[in-house]
Amino acid sequence: MSDLDATFAALADPVRRAIITRLAAGEATPGELAEPFPITLQAISKHLKVLERAGLITRGRDAQRRPCRLRPEPLDDSADWIAAHRTRTDERYDRLEQLLHDMKERP
Amino acid sequence: MSDLDATFAALADPVRRAIITRLAAGEATPGELAEPFPITLQAISKHLKVLERAGLITRGRDAQRRPCRLRPEPLDDSADWIAAHRTRTDERYDRLEQLLHDMKERP
DNA sequence: GCCATATTTAACTCAGTAGTTGATAAACCA
């Protein structure tokens, strides 16, 4: 149930993208994820909730810690959407369109 | 605001994604773009402004009309970011392994 | 049971955004 609205909205925030970058290197706890940022742990906790609701992370339990792990499916889905809208407007297509346009004007 | 902030934020709205889908088939005017939606032309005009500020569309002039064209560069940038953050060890590797397995069975 | 650590929840502020209606601007047409 990967929702593009939620995925793109989650990716629109630089803090959340940095968290994803960090998690691409391996799982981490909220405390570890908060460390590089000048915002409170509570704010990070909210960001993690957004990422979780978008399906971009899953969370485990290790004593008091709630380690986060990246979940790639929503990234794949959004990449697929972008690719589907990119291929039709790539350079070859633009050139073809331009050629047809020119042919219509000067037969 | 980074370009990625603006691009992903623009892509997070279903109306704007539908507009992009429409524009992938060729350029269109605000009036044409507004037609499928149950919202006012003014609201569409705001959406187009968001897309323009994100660099996702460019606009021309044809009499009273302001035809919109898709601009693919921001889509490329966001696709690049996503591609760089897919976890390359788990699922991707599994898919490759499956592919190799299939190739071994049916050369 | 009690205390420290790690994290979440609650309540609030502030800014931004999606939508509305009404007015305005620009280009064509008769």
Place this chain on the structure above:
DNA sequence: TGGTTTATCAACTACTGAGTTAAATATGGC
């Protein structure tokens, strides 16, 4: 010229979202 079409701007409402501080919850060590 005056009227029509096309699109934007202005002002406003309602909602969402990122951040805060303070309180609550969960877990392990003693």
